[in-house]
Amino acid sequence: MTQLHVQEKSVPVLEIENLSQRFGGLTAIANFNIALGENDLTGLIGPNGAGKTTVFNLVSGFYQPSEGEIRIGGTPIAKLKPHQVTAMGVARTFQNIRLWSDMTVLDNIRVAQHYRLGYGFFHSILRSKTYQQREAEITKEANNLLEVFDLIRYRDEFPGNLPYGTQRKLEIARALSVHPKLLLLDEPAAGLNSNDIQDLIRLIRWIHNTFDVSIWMIEHHMDVMMELCNHIKVIDFGETIAEGSPEEIRKHPAVISAYLGDDTL
Amino acid sequence: MLRRYSVHMFLALLGFVLVYLAYNELVNLYILSILMFMGVNIILSASLNLVNGYMGEFSCGHAGFMCVGAYVSSMLGVLLFAKDKVFGLPLLSPEFALYAFPVLIFAGGVAAAFAGLLVAIPSYKTRGDYLAIITIAANYIIISGIENISYIGGSRGFMGMKRLIRSMEDVVDLPWMLIWVFLFTIFSIWILRRYLSSTFGKGVSAICQDEVAAEIMSVNTNKIKTITFMLSSGLAGIAGGLFAYILGYVNPGSFNILKSTEVLVMVYLGGMGSLSGSVLSAIFFTVLLEVLRPLQIIKWVVIPLLLIILMQFRPEGIMGNRELGDIFPWLKRFYRFK
């Protein structure tokens, strides 16, 4: 097991041990292992249908694994619901953007603060002091975040009216608004043109430098992965076929044959 | 400062005028009862809009919850404050009815809210048309459940609530029913607006627009669904309680699927996700029902026909998902709609 990239002293942000997932007779993920340290920037690649998104769905609590264990900061997440996993510090984006289309940009950020609202139904009806305070704080933080991401001018727009690249950015900003320890990016460059992709690379690097977060991303654009990641894991048919630094992956025969097809046969 | 309270003042004035007119018998009982049914319909359509419009579910059993509220508040009222052949002598002095009335209505609302769990719990796992069936089934189960309890009159119904209203009017001579309907209508809209405009309540819209994203972005969807269904059915229960006391008589047949359909029509006529749309369409629909009353049975041909034609021209309802303030921006000076 190569776990060299994990800093030895701290508990890994994410540990996955012997994870397997079966849907009916189909094995989507087999014996998956990984450990991500703080401030890592790791990649997960593989051909279409290799099970990459399934791994993310398992980590974000959307599926319950058939076997194996997932731990966030040392705590197992078995039986937790996605919103509880998010509260533990896992945020993610989606392949196809999943913003709330009929809510303003500001509300998209604010609603994502549900895990730490600190008030419930009766407070919201009575507009208690707690309510006023928490709403004010959340709004302020959301505004700050939009400011930092240079999205503040879209504050009262609906996401559908924004350019595609900006929507991606907003979705990433929304994910970061839950103060994650681990940020899962599922094909952030999908559907972007080459200019947008350059912006995205800068954005992710900036996030990596600014926020205290370990990033794990799925991406098909190899140039993005090669440029950003310090460690890449390759899976095919649910099984890990290679892992290592971008250079190692680039030259790895199993990766080449998985992507280009095995010519020797 | 004046602007800030303008809506409160407007409502107070409206309430005062209504009570004044009713007290001096400047409007007849018929108009008065229409006004009261208007209030009941506003509560019903606004509360169903919470589930069907804001949360994007398709509940078609709203009348079932109304029925629970109607029966619980009526039975409690008659048990406590009126002489009845089922429940015997009143347990408390009828004079207290005046003060206890809102409690009775609330009790009906709370009971209906718990009946709402019948739909809320299945909604964790299923949504859309399958949930729609569950709501229809819930409506039927509630109705035929009550029909089979002969102790409270079965399908013949339950009465005796008029005595309660009379004893309220004996204590202080005011049109109490009108006052309570007015207050509860405002209360319902107030509670819905506050819920929906809080970040907590916006979780409802998040579920509607993308449930997966809501769950992943830390919205406790099951909790929000439970609260929303309970709030919606609870308000329906309040409407049911008022309805029962206005009529002075309830029977399970008045809460059948046809009643649910009426409420559905009001919601979609007003526009999904528009509280002011729901209020307007409830007023419009109540008036329409009364205006067309002379047509007798043809009324129920004309009204659906009108609605079909209306929907061909405005397939998103009167207001779409906008509020009054989006259409008449000057209104925003007085009132924030969202």
Next chain:
Amino acid sequence: MLATFIQNVINALQWGSFYALIALGYTLVYGVLTLINFAHGDVFMVGAYIAFFVATFLLTALGLPGWVALALTIPLVMILTSVVGVTLERVAYRPLRRKGANRLYVVITALMAGLILEHGNLALLGASRKAFPPLISEHVYTIGGVSFTNLKVAVIFTAILVFIILQFIVTKTKIGMAMRAISYDKFAVPLMGIPIDTVIVFTFILGSGFAGLAGLLFAMSYPVLEPYMGALIGWKAFIAAVVGGIGDIRGAFLGGFLLGAVEIMVVAFFPSTFRDLIAFSVLLAILTFKPTGLFGIAKTTKI
């Protein structure tokens, strides 16, 4: 004891046949359009009334013998009822679909159309109930304490026959495959050169035609007609379709027979006023444990 049981089974099969025949109309339309056609129960009612007028006309005005009249009534009723169904589609649903209205507005339109059919009938024909003329003479056969009529057997066999025909149409014919294709992917189908409106009209013809047939059989079995007869049975058939797994023909039949069985068994053991209460509770329980119905396939959310 065994005789009573078999008797109940036969009754359940007959009663379930009506639900099944109506449920398939819901399921076909739902499968193609994902539209809950709430007017369908009333189309069934209209079918029964059409059967009444056609049969009365053939028997009294033309003086045809019963079996000839029946042989003519069946196709006529099916055709006329499908005209009603297709008219609804063309006049009420299609324009809304073209405008891209939220699908729930189409559902509300369907509800309204149902109300128009019910009350239009009431306004035109009055509240008096119509007695359906006997087309064939009913024979009661008794075998070992189990009695059944030729009509009951005919109803059951018709339902089974319709099931076989429909399965054939949907799985073996071109238009049936087009129907299934639309339910898989509404956007790709027109691109493949399949005339989507033709398929939709065909679906409505099938659904309402068989609702008309159910109306005729119902009128023959319970020869009293009234305008509200379609409403309750329609809602129930819809629930049956969903319990079976809406969009699946096998589901519609299974759900229909299941609901028929539950209702007959309830009446056999409890006061008949408990019928709806228990039947709906059973259905609610089934849907709670199998939320997409018996034959329904759980839609996996793709992320």
